[in-house]
Amino acid sequence: MAVAVMLVVIVVVVFCIFFLIPQWTGVDPATMYVGKTSDAAAVEGIRQKLALDEPILIQVFEFFKGIFVGRTYAAGGDVTNCAMPCFGYSFRSEQAIWPVLTDRLPVTMVLALGAAALWLLFGVAAGVLSALKRGTLWDRSAMVVALAGVSLPIFFTAMVSLAVFDYGLGWIDSGFVPFGDSPGAWFQGMLLPWVTLAFLYAAMYARITRATMLEVMGEDYIRTARAKGLSEPVVIGKHAMRSTMTPILTMLGMDLGALIGGAILTETAFSLPGLGQAVLKAINERDLPVILGVVLITSLAVIIANLVVDILYAVIDPRVRLS
Amino acid sequence: MTELSTSGAAPGEPAVPASPATGAFLDVRDLKVHFPTDDGLVKSVDGLSFTLEKGRTLGIVGESGSGKSVTSLGIMGLHTAGQYGRRKAQISGEIWLNGRELLSSDPDEVRKLRGRDMAMIFQDPLSALHPYYTIGKQIVEAYRVHHAVDRKKARTRAIEMLDRVGIPQPDKRVDSYPHEFSGGMRQRAMIAMSLVNNPQLLIADEPTTALDVTVQAQILDLIRDLQTEFGSAVIVITHDLGVVAELADDILVMYGGRCVERGPAEKVFYEPRHPYTWGLLGSMPRLDRDQTERLIPVKGSPPSLINVPSGCAFNPRCPYADLPKDDVTRTVRPELLEVGSRHSAACHLSREQRERIWTEEIAPKL
Numbered sequence: 223m224a225v226a227v228m229l230v231v232i233v234v235v236v237f238c239i240f241f242l243i244p245q246w247t248g249v250d251p252a253t254m255y256v257g258k259t260s261d262a263a264a265v266e267g268i269r270q271k272l273a274l275d276e277p278i279l280i281q282v283f284e285f286f287k288g289i290f291v292g293r294t295y296a297a298g299g300d301v302t303n304c305a306m307p308c309f310g311y312s313f314r315s316e317q318a319i320w321p322v323l324t325d326r327l328p329v330t331m332v333l334a335l336g337a338a339a340l341w342l343l344f345g346v347a348a349g350v351l352s353a354l355k356r357g358t359l360w361d362r363s364a365m366v367v368a369l370a371g372v373s374l375p376i377f378f379t380a381m382v383s384l385a386v387f388d389y390g391l392g393w394i395d396s397g398f399v400p401f402g403d404s405p406g407a408w409f410q411g412m413l414l415p416w417v418t419l420a421f422l423y424a425a426m427y428a429r430i431t432r433a434t435m436l437e438v439m440g441e442d443y444i445r446t447a448r449a450k451g452l453s454e455p456v457v458i459g460k461h462a463m464r465s466t467m468t469p470i471l472t473m474l475g476m477d478l479g480a481l482i483g484g485a486i487l488t489e490t491a492f493s494l495p496g497l498g499q500a501v502l503k504a505i506n507e508r509d510l511p512v513i514l515g516v517v518l519i520t521s522l523a524v525i526i527a528n529l530v531v532d533i534l535y536a537v538i539d540p541r542v543r544l545s
Numbered sequence: 546m547t548e549l550s551t552s553g554a555a556p557g558e559p560a561v562p563a564s565p566a567t568g569a570f571l572d573v574r575d576l577k578v579h580f581p582t583d584d585g586l587v588k589s590v591d592g593l594s595f596t597l598e599k600g601r602t603l604g605i606v607g608e609s610g611s612g613k614s615v616t617s618l619g620i621m622g623l624h625t626a627g628q629y630g631r632r633k634a635q636i637s638g639e640i641w642l643n644g645r646e647l648l649s650s651d652p653d654e655v656r657k658l659r660g661r662d663m664a665m666i667f668q669d670p671l672s673a674l675h676p677y678y679t680i681g682k683q684i685v686e687a688y689r690v691h692h693a694v695d696r697k698k699a700r701t702r703a704i705e706m707l708d709r710v711g712i713p714q715p716d717k718r719v720d721s722y723p724h725e726f727s728g729g730m731r732q733r734a735m736i737a738m739s740l741v742n743n744p745q746l747l748i749a750d751e752p753t754t755a756l757d758v759t760v761q762a763q764i765l766d767l768i769r770d771l772q773t774e775f776g777s778a779v780i781v782i783t784h785d786l787g788v789v790a791e792l793a794d795d796i797l798v799m800y801g802g803r804c805v806e807r808g809p810a811e812k813v814f815y816e817p818r819h820p821y822t823w824g825l826l827g828s829m830p831r832l833d834r835d836q837t838e839r840l841i842p843v844k845g846s847p848p849s850l851i852n853v854p855s856g857c858a859f860n861p862r863c864p865y866a867d868l869p870k871d872d873v874t875r876t877v878r879p880e881l882l883e884v885g886s887r888h889s890a891a892c893h894l895s896r897e898q899r900e901r902i903w904t905e906e907i908a909p910k911l
Contacts, residue, residue, distance in 0.1 A: 354629045439629075442672040445618075448626045449667075450687040450738070451660030453653075464677050539677060540722045 229525050236521045238282055268313060271295040271302065285310065285514075309518065310511035319515035322500060327519065329398070330496035333488065334481035336412060337419035338474065345424035346470060349431025354458070356436065364428065371425025380418045380491035387414060398494050415492045419485055423477060430469060438465045464538070471534050479527030483520030569596035569641070570778055571620075571746060576638035578612070578619045585851040589615040591802040592638075597795075599745060602772065602779040604793030604810065606786060606825065610847045612802040613782045617748045620780075621665055622647060622655040642746065661691040664739035666768075668751035670731035674723040680707070681719035684738045691742050706737035710767060729760035733767065740771060747772070748780045753788060765791045786829045790814065795887075798822050801848045801858035804881060808888030818890040818899050820863045823907045831911070841910070857893060865902065869893040 252269040269275055272295065273284055284293070292306035304311045309319040348368070352361040388396045396414050399407040438444065439462055447461040448454075486498035493499070497516055504512035536542045578590040590612040597603045605613045618624055620642075624634040640647040642663065647655050667673035675683060684703035685696060692699070700719065707715035710733040723731055732752065739747065749768060753761035769792055772779050781792050789796055789810065796813040798806040798821065806819040817823055824843035845862035848854055856875040860866040866874045879891040884899075892899065 356629055357632065442667055442669060443675040445623060446667060446673045447675070448623055448656075449621055449659055449665045451656055451658070451690045452686070453656060454626065461675055464675075540679075541676060541724050 229529070232525055233518065233521055234282065234286075236517065238278065242278065271313075309515040312509050312511045314507060314509050315512075319511050322512060323497070323515055323519055326495060326497045326500045327482075329494055330482060330485065330489070330498060332412065333415055333419065333485060333494060333496060334478055336416045337423065337481075337485075338478055340416055340420035341422075341424035341427055342470075342474065344420070345427030346431045348424070349428040350435055350458070350463075350466070352428065352432040353435035353439065361432075365432070368425040368428045371421050372429070374422075376418060376422055376485075376487045377491050379421055380414070380488060383414050383418055384492070396492065398492070411492075411494075415488050415494055418491075419481075419488045427470065427473065430473060431466060434466045434469050435462060438462045441465070468535070468538055471538065472531050475527040475531030475534070476524075479524035482523035482527075483516070570599045570643060571597040572639070572641040573616075573620065574639040574641075576616065576619060576640065577636065578615050578624060579635040581632050581635070582851075586635075587850045588802050588853060589850055590619065591853070593799070593802070593804055594638075595797055595804065595807060597746075597778045597780065599778045600772070600776045601794045602769075602781060602792050604789030604796045605780060605782045605799060606784060606789055606796060607799035608784055608843075608847050610850065611799040612850075613784075613799055614750050615802075616799075617665065617750050617780060617782055620647070620746075620748065621659055621663060622652065623659075625652055626656060626659075657691070660687055660739075660744070661742045662744055663746040663748065664742065664744035666732070666735055666739050666747070666749040666752045669755040670728065670735040671723060671755070673735060674731060676723055679720050679722055680726065680734045681721075684719075684734070684741055687738050688741045702741060703737070706741050707734065710734070710737040710740075710771075711763075712737070728756050729763060732756060732760075732764050736764075736767060736771070740775070743775055744777060746778045746780070748782070750782045751784070752781065754783070754785070761788075762791075768792065786814075786825060798825070801853055802850060803858065804891070805859065806890040807881075808885065808890075812885060812888045816885070816888075817903065818884040818888070818896075819892050820865055820894070820902075821859050822890075823903065824862075826911055827907070857891070865894055865898075868898060869895075 250265070252265045252272070252274050273281060276284075287293070288304065288306075288308035288310070290306065293304045293308040293311075295302040295304065295311060302311060302313075304318045305320075307320050309323060311318050312322075348364050352364045355361050384396060387394045394413060395407070395410050398411045401408040439458075444457060444462055447457045452461075483497065483501075485496070486502050488494070489496040489498040490502060497519065501513060501516045503509070504516070573596070574594050576590055576593045577588070580587040580589060589610075593612070593616060595603065605616065607613050615624075619636060620640055624636055628634065636648060638648065642658070645658075647658070674680070678686075681700060681703050684706060685699040688694070688699045688702050689696075694702075704715045704719050707719060712718050712730060712733055718726075718730075723734070726734060732755075736752075747768075752768065753764050756764060765788060768779065768781075771777075779792070781789060783789060793810045796807065796810050797804055798813065798819065800821050806813060806817065806822050813822060814826070817826060821843070824841070827841035828843060830840060843862060844864075848858050848861070854861050854875075856873070856877055857863070857866070857879050860874040863874070874893050877893070879893050881889050881891040883889045884896060890899075894902070
């Protein structure tokens with residue numbers, strides 16, 4: 223319950239700050255909403271429509287009310303309806319934000335989850351193997367690859383993978399196709415983005431896994447497990463892995479939360495119509511309502527991810543469990 | 546890879562009653578455990594031999610880094626199990642347990658002996674128990690590795706063992722996590738876990754070091770009672786002479802990876818024949834000593850195990866190193882020689898010299 227309250231408070235605070243930014247920067251928000259080229263009458267109309275001359279808390283309240291009951295923007299005879307759930311309305315692109323979010327979010331989520339599955343599988347496996355074969359050629363090469371993965375910017379790996387596998391070898395026909403149109407083409411389109419994104423994270427996870435695993439394998443309870451006569455697969459797979467998973471799950475929660483906000487670079491490089499691309503476009507066009515909607519979704523995702531991590535923590539580590 | 550000794554039973558060969566030469570239950574011969582490091586070869590144990598019979602307790606004493614724990618882990622085969630990476634411990638010699646040579650045996654066969662025929666109690670029960678599993682689960686696991694029984698039966702056995710080691714309400718405590726136990730309770734649980742399969746050899750590595758003084762005595766009593774009950778052979782490893790005085794039938798004093806003195810406990814306590822043992826006894830607090838009297842530390846620090854001092858490893862710290870002629874203490878490594886019945890020591894001082902120094906200089910000060 224306390225967590226739920228905290229969640230609401232954080233969302234509201236994040237949101238208030240966002241509402242305040244235009245005022246701090248001294249830019250008339252109405253101008254931002256409608257664009258600089260518009261005439262004074264249009265700007266004034268927008269100001270009234272969005273209730274921008276009202277106090278900030280009323281504006282925030284109106285916004286959140288809109289989520290639950292919908293909202294009608296009216297100025298004079300000009301009426302714009304935004305059906306429930308109304309996450310705002312973009313007067314630039316003349317569309318409600320919610321459909322944009324529901325349209326974009328699944329793409330981003332599929333990208334993030336697919337990549338997460340890949341990087342968990344390969345990153346953790348490589349990390350464990352490196353730890354077990356510490357100091358060997360395998361370990362060194364894996365860590366060099368991991369270092370490359372961490373260091374290479376995603377727009378670089380994305381371009382290289384596109385150049386090699388699509389334009390060069392022609393193995394993959396990249397480009398986003400909705401799942402409903404053709405699952406096969408969709409999968410092909412998602413493959414490179416998944417791999418590219420996963421490469422970066424797998425590298426980080428491999429390094430963390432290796433370090434944690436090495437630390438855990440030096441623990442006394444691992445020696446105890448061997449002293450009991452347990453076979454090595456059980457010692458590593460059960461006793462050592464259980465402890466190694468703790469920091470990995472923490473990282474996973476944070477990373478997934480952050481990625482839901484949009485893997486801007488990956489989505490842009492592969493032209494995936496996800497949240498990241500939408501927000502990038504919105505930033506370029508100063509389309510405030512879209513940014514606002516995405517920020518709301520992102521902060522929600524991060525908070526929920528943290529919550530899930532906290533709960534998982536308690537499941538894994540009995541010492542964290544509350545009495 | 547482990548350097549295997551050439552003698553001994555082939556892997557898988559049925560166990561013969563006892564080791565050929567001595568017939569002892571546990572017979573360690575010329576055990577060497579070396580670790581290659583960047584700085585050189587660390588000779589943690591360098592030629593250690595001893596025997597132990599069932600129902601007897603051997604106390605291995607020595608300061609940190611003398612090779613006590615390395616020896617016990619060597620017997621358990623824990624230097625080769627779970628060794629990953631490029632550098633591996635080099636182990637040679639022979640370890641005969643109940644007629645079977647362990648170093649030349651198949652590692653998987655040795656693994657099956659671990660926990661069943663030989664078990665170990667570790668120093669710090671909090672870190673030696675897995676923090677994420679309940680006490681019960683860990684004991685059940687230890688039992689089920691070696692017994693094909695279902696969880697329920699194993700759980701009953703775990704509760705029985707917890708009861709035996711004196712944990713109150715064992716049927717409830719079985720579901721507790723290690724962090725919910727007190728230090729003494731954890732060590733009791735650890736003992737319950739190591740004894741769950743009735744091992745014939747129990748190695749207790751500093752079993753009371755991490756515990757409160759009041760709990761120490763209880764744990765020692767428990768170990769002694771259990772040994773009488775199960776008739777197992779026990780090795781107690783400690784730097785605390787009080788612990789061996791309490792438990793051990795025989796004492797083996799280690800210094801720099803070698804045995805410097807061994808013999809029956811009363812001999813080593815009352816007629817020690819090695820200057821290092823004198824030093825250990827002098828640094829032990831005693832109730833019958835005047836309170837104002839200071840403890841006498843052994844001067845200097847433990848030897849480097851990479852560049853072990855030539856000759857007698859103890860010579861840089863030994864106040865009597867100059868007594869023997871021809872600088873022999875610095876050039877020739879002393880052999881472990883008989884100084885009495887079942888009592889031997891490795892020292893260049895003549896028997897007469899040692900008897901005189903002990904009775905005239907050392908014993909009166911203790």
